[in-house]
Amino acid sequence: MIEVEHLTKVYRSFKRKEGLKGALVNLFYRDYESVQAVDDVSFTINPGELVGYIGPNGAGKSTTIKMLTGILIPTSGQVRVNGFIPYRERYEYTRHIGVVFGQRTQLWWDIPVQESFRLLRKVYQIDEKDFRDRLSMFIELLDLGPLLPIPVRKLSLGQRMRCDLVASMLHHPKVLFLDEPTIGLDVVGKLRIREFLAKINREFGVTMILTTHDLREIEELCQRLLIVDKGKIIYDGDIEGLRMKYTLDRRIVFQLNDNIDFDELQSACAFNGSVRSEVMDPLSLKVTFQRDSYSPADIIERVLKNAPVHDITIEEPSIEDIIGRIYSGQS
Amino acid sequence: MIKRVILHIDLAFAYLSKFIKTRLEYKADLLLGLFTGVLFQLVTLIFIDVLFAKQALTIGGWTKWHVLFIYGFSIFPLNLFFAFFPNLYNVGSKYIIEGNLDRILLRPLNSLFQVLMEEVDIESLIGLIVGAGIVFYASAQLSLEWTLGRVLIFAIMAFCGMLIYGGVFTTVASFSFWWPDRIGLMAPLFNMIAFGKYPVTIYNRLLQCILMWVIPFAFVAFFPATYFLGFDEFRPFVLLIPVIAAVTMAVGISMWNLGIRHYESTGS
Numbered sequence: 362m363i364e365v366e367h368l369t370k371v372y373r374s375f376k377r378k379e380g381l382k383g384a385l386v387n388l389f390y391r392d393y394e395s396v397q398a399v400d401d402v403s404f405t406i407n408p409g410e411l412v413g414y415i416g417p418n419g420a421g422k423s424t425t426i427k428m429l430t431g432i433l434i435p436t437s438g439q440v441r442v443n444g445f446i447p448y449r450e451r452y453e454y455t456r457h458i459g460v461v462f463g464q465r466t467q468l469w470w471d472i473p474v475q476e477s478f479r480l481l482r483k484v485y486q487i488d489e490k491d492f493r494d495r496l497s498m499f500i501e502l503l504d505l506g507p508l509l510p511i512p513v514r515k516l517s518l519g520q521r522m523r524c525d526l527v528a529s530m531l532h533h534p535k536v537l538f539l540d541e542p543t544i545g546l547d548v549v550g551k552l553r554i555r556e557f558l559a560k561i562n563r564e565f566g567v568t569m570i571l572t573t574h575d576l577r578e579i580e581e582l583c584q585r586l587l588i589v590d591k592g593k594i595i596y597d598g599d600i601e602g603l604r605m606k607y608t609l610d611r612r613i614v615f616q617l618n619d620n621i622d623f624d625e626l627q628s629a630c631a632f633n634g635s636v637r638s639e640v641m642d643p644l645s646l647k648v649t650f651q652r653d654s655y656s657p658a659d660i661i662e663r664v665l666k667n668a669p670v671h672d673i674t675i676e677e678p679s680i681e682d683i684i685g686r687i688y689s690g691q692s
Numbered sequence: 693m694i695k696r697v698i699l700h701i702d703l704a705f706a707y708l709s710k711f712i713k714t715r716l717e718y719k720a721d722l723l724l725g726l727f728t729g730v731l732f733q734l735v736t737l738i739f740i741d742v743l744f745a746k747q748a749l750t751i752g753g754w755t756k757w758h759v760l761f762i763y764g765f766s767i768f769p770l771n772l773f774f775a776f777f778p779n780l781y782n783v784g785s786k787y788i789i790e791g792n793l794d795r796i797l798l799r800p801l802n803s804l805f806q807v808l809m810e811e812v813d814i815e816s817l818i819g820l821i822v823g824a825g826i827v828f829y830a831s832a833q834l835s836l837e838w839t840l841g842r843v844l845i846f847a848i849m850a851f852c853g854m855l856i857y858g859g860v861f862t863t864v865a866s867f868s869f870w871w872p873d874r875i876g877l878m879a880p881l882f883n884m885i886a887f888g889k890y891p892v893t894i895y896n897r898l899l900q901c902i903l904m905w906v907i908p909f910a911f912v913a914f915f916p917a918t919y920f921l922g923f924d925e926f927r928p929f930v931l932l933i934p935v936i937a938a939v940t941m942a943v944g945i946s947m948w949n950l951g952i953r954h955y956e957s958t959g960s
Contacts, residue, residue, distance in 0.1 A: 372956060427957055432797045434953055452696075455800045467795050471714040483706050484799055486699065 362536065362568045363406040363429065368438035370399040370424050398424040400592035401438070406585075408535075409566045411558070413583035415573065417688045421592040422572045426540050429570070430460050443535055456485060459529030459567075463541035466525055468513045474524050475509040478531065485532035492531065499527040502557055519550035526557060530567075537561075539571045543578060551575065555582060576680050588687065595687065600680060605652070607683045613657060615646045615664055616672035629667040636660075700805055707809040715814055725815035733767070733822040752894040758921055759890065761830035765846075765920070766889040766913030767823030769853025773861075774816035776854070779807050780861045781878060784868030791958035804862065804948050836920060846920070852937035853912035857885070859937070860907055862944030869951030881907065888912045904929075911936045 373393050399421040406412050416422050427433040428440055431447030431454055440447055445454040460467070468477040482492045500506055503523045513521060522542060529537060539558070543551045559582055561567050573579060579586060580600060588596035588603075596603060620643050627638060636650045646668070648660055657675055664670060715722055740760060751759065787793045787807060796806045831838065864877050888909030892900055903910040911933050918926040 427794070430798060432794050432957055433955070451797065452800050455798055458798075460798050462794070465791070465795070467798065469710070471717075472710055476710060476713075480706055480710060483703055484801060 362408040362410070362443060363404075363570070364439070364441040365405070365425075365429070366403050366439040368399055368402045368425070368428060368440060369397070369436050370421075370428060370433065371436045372396045372398055397592050399428070399435075402589070402592070402594050403438075404587060404594060404597060406568060406570065408568055409562070410585060411562045411569045411571065411583050412585045412587060413571050413573065413579040414587045414589065415576070415579060415684070416589035420589045422589060423540055425589070426538050426570065426572060430458060430538055431455065456532065457535050459532070459534035459537045461522075461525050461529045461537070461539045461542050463522065463539075463544035466513060466521055467528055468521075468524060470514050471512055473510050473512050474505070474516070477513065477524075478528065481528055481531055487532055495531060495533075496527070499530065502560065503527060503553065519546050519553075522546060522550065522554060523557075526554065530561065534567065536568045536570075539569060539573075541572055541574070543573060543575055551578065558582060576684060580680055588684070590688065603680070603683060604677070607687060610649055610678075611652055611657065612647060612649045612676040613660055613664075614641070614674045614676065615648070615668065615670045616674075617644045617646060618669040618671050620644065621646075621668050626664075626667050630663040632660075632663070700802060703801065704805075704809060708812060711809075711812045712814060722815065725813075726818050729815055729818050730822060733819060736763070737826070752891060754891045754894070757830050757833040758917075760826060761834065761836075761921060762891065762913055762917040763889050764823050764826030764830055765850070765917045766853075767819055767826065768846075768850035769857060769912050770885065771816045771819035771823065772850060772854035773857035774819075775813050777808060777858050777861060778813045778816075779811040780858075780865040782811070783807065783865040788868050788955065789958075793952075793955055794957055797952070797955075803952060804945065831920075834921070836922075842920065846916075849916035849919070849933060852933050853916065855937040855941045856908055856912050859940030859942070859944035860909075862941070863947045866944070866947035866951040869954040884909060888914060890914070908936050908940060 373395055402421075402425065414422055414425070424433065428435050429442060429447060431451050434448045442454070443457050445457070447454050468474065469480065472480075478496060481487075482489075487495075500509075503526065505523060505527065508516060508520050508524060513524065516524065526542070542558075543554055546554070555578055558569065558571070562569055562582075571578070571583065583600075585599055586596065586603060587594055596606070598606075623640050623646075626646075630638075632638070632648075632650070633654065635654045636648060638646060638648045641647050646664070648664065650660060661673060740756070740763060750756075787796070793803070793807075796803050799806065860881065861878070864881060867877065884903075884907060887895070887899070887903055892903055892910040892914045895903070900910070911929070915926055915929045915933060919930045
C-alpha cells in the first residue's frame with residue numbers, strides 16, 4: 362500500500378544577516394544552509410495497517426507525511442502510495458487519500474460545517490446517495506448533528522477536529538494520514554477520536570499513518586510503531602518488541618517481614634554479576650536484572666528461599682519511559 | 693481533460709455562491725465596500741475633468757472625450773480583475789509563509805484555481821456600472837454607434853484585459869515561492885496599471901515599449917478602446933489582444949506551476 366525507499370528531504374535555507382547592512386548584503390549574497398529533515402528513510406506499510414509514526418519535535422515526521430501526501434517533493438528517494446507517485450499524480454492521487462492535520466483545518470473557515478461537506482462532495486464528485494449514507498453514519502458516530510449549521514470558525518478545537526475527520530473520510534479514502542490529530546484536545550475528545558479511528562480501521566480496512574506525541578494513543582491504536590529521530594528511522598516493529606529491545610533491565614521489589622543481613626542473603630542467592638540488588642530501606646529489597654539472564658520466577662524463587670517476604674512487585678518500565686530514553690539519546 | 697474543465701467550471705459556481713453567502717453575512721462591510729468603490733471612481737472623473745478644463749483641450753491629439761472613453765473602458769478589465777484575482781495579493785503571506793497551500797495541494801483540483809476561488813471581491817463588479825455610464829456618456833459625446841456585435845467585442849476585450857492583469861500578477865505572486873519574504877513588486881506594478889488608462893502614445897519610447905511588450909498593460913484598455921473610437925492605425929495591435937492575453941496568462945500559469953515545485957510548506 363505504502364512503499365517508501367531511501368526517502369530524503371533536504372531543506373535549503375539561507376542564513377539571514379542582521380541589521381540594515383545585513384539586509385543589503387542579503388539582497389546580493391546568500392549564504393545557504395542545508396538541513397536534512399528526512400534522511401534515507403525506507404519502510405513498507407501493508408493495506409489495513411494502522412501505524413504510529415512517532416519521534417521528538419523536529420524529527421522529520423511532518424516532512425515525511427507531507428512527502429507521502431504529495432505536498433512536498435522529495436529531494437531523493439521513492440514514494441509510492443496505492444500505486445501513485447504522490448507529487449507527480451496529484452489530481453488522481455488526492456482522490457484516494459484522506460489527510461487530517463491537527464494544527465490546521467481543511468474546512469472552509471467562514472461557512473457552516475454542512476456546507477463545507479457539500480462543497481467537498483462536489484470537489485470529490487461523490488455520488489449523492491453514497492454521500493448521504495456516509496455522512497449520516499459519521500454524524501452518528503461522532504455526534505456531529507448539533508455542529509452542522511455552525512461556521513467552522515465558531516467551533517471548539519475538539520468539535521473542529523471531529524468535523525475534519527469526517528471531511529477526510531467522505532470520499533472513501535483507502536489511506537488516511539493523520540498528523541497529530543489529537544493535539545491540544547482534552548481526555549474525552551481524544552478518546553472519541555481514538556474510538557472513531559479504531560472503528561474505521563477495523564470496519565473499512567482503511568490504512569492509517571498516525572503521528573502523535575500521545576503514547577497512550579499509540580499503545581491503544583497501533584499495531585506497529587515507526588520511531589524517527591533526526592530524520593532517520595530508529596525503530597520499526599510492535600510495542601512489545603520495543604520493550605524487548607530497549608528495556609533489558611527488569612526490576613523486582615520484595616517487601617520483607619524482618620530486617621535481614623543483606624550480605625548473607627546475597628551470597629545465599631548466588632546471582633551472577635549481571636544482577637544488582639540493594640536494600641531500599643530496612644524492609645525492602647530491590648533486585649535489578651537483565652531480561653535474558655534470569656527469569657523473574659528464578660529470581661523470586663531464590664529470594665523466597667532465603668528471606669521472609671510478604672509482598673512482591675514486578676516493575677516494567679512504561680512505554681513513555683522507554684521512548685523518553687530513546688529521545689534523549691541514552692538507549 | 694474535458695471532464696476536468698467541466699468540474700472546475702461547476703465548482704467555480706459552487707465556490708462563488710458559497711462566497712456570496714458569507715459576504716452577505718457582513719452587510720455593513722459590503723455596503724462600505726460599495727460606497728468607497730463608487731467614491732473612488734468619482735474622484736478619478738473629477739481629476740479628468742479638471743485636467744482638461746484648465747489645460748489645453750487635447751493631450752497629444754486626444755480630446756477629453758477620447759480619454760474619458762478609454763478611462764471608462766479601462767474600468768471593465770480592471771474591476772473584473774479586482775473581482776476575481778484579489779487573492780493573488782495574499783499568496784506570499786497567507787498561502788506560502790503560513791502554509792495554507794498545504795490544504796490546497798491536498799484536493800484534486802487545480803491549485804491556482806483554488807487560491808483564486810477562495811476570495812472573490814464581489815463589490816468590484818459595481819464599478820462596472822459606473823464604467824458603463826462613463827462609456828455611454830463618452831460615446832454619446834463622440835456620436836459612436838453601438839451594435840450587438842460591438843458590445844460582444846467589448847465584452848471579449850474586457851475579458852482579455854482581465855486575463856492580462858491576471859497573468860502579470862500571477863507571475864509576480866509566483867515569485868513568492870522563491871522569495872517568501874514579501875518583496876515589494878506588487879505595489880509598483882499596481883501603480884503601473886494607471887499608465888494603461890491613458891493613450892500610450894503620450895508616453896516616451898521606453899515607457900511605450902515596456903507597456904506594450906514587457907508588462908503589456910497598453911493592451912488592456914488603450915488598444916481595445918482605439919477599436920471603438922475608430923483609430924484604424926492601431927488595428928494590428930487590436931488583433932493582437934487575445935494573443936497577448938493568452939501568452940500573459942500562460943506565462944503566469946507556468947511560473948505558478950514551477951513555483952509549486954519549490955514550495956516548502958511550514959515546520960509542523
